[in-house]
Amino acid sequence: MSPSARVRNLAALVAIGVAMSACVVVPTPRGLYIGPAVPAAPPPPEVEYYGAPPAVGYFWIGGYWSWVGGRYAWVGGHWQAPRPGYRWAPARWVQRGDGWHMQGARWVRARQ
Numbered sequence: 001m002s003p004s005a006r007v008r009n010l011a012a013l014v015a016i017g018v019a020m021s022a023c024v025v026v027p028t029p030r031g032l033y034i035g036p037a038v039p040a041a042p043p044p045p046e047v048e049y050y051g052a053p054p055a056v057g058y059f060w061i062g063g064y065w066s067w068v069g070g071r072y073a074w075v076g077g078h079w080q081a082p083r084p085g086y087r088w089a090p091a092r093w094v095q096r097g098d099g100w101h102m103q104g105a106r107w108v109r110a111r112q
Helices: 003-021
Strands: 059-061 064-068 071-075 078-080 086-089 092-096 099-103 106-109
Touching: none
Parallel strands: none
Antiparallel strands: 059 078, 064 071, 086 106, 092 099
């Protein structure tokens, strides 16, 4: 392979690397509703049954109601690995003047 071909290949790899580094994928929690106010209060939480955690230290994140297609739909809970230095704040619905708004689940830095 000639030196100019190596330079072109290296330049192409660098360009691909730069382009890929600009791609940021942020997963949203499963079924999390992001939209305008919902007119009705969510139903009471569903009762969830779960077994033993998949690994030592995992904890259960309970399910929640999401607004889908003009009605509430239950999104089941799941096991989650702990995140050192953080605590889990679950999703919840809050009533304001224009209706019900979902406050999304998130990791919150724990106070030391």
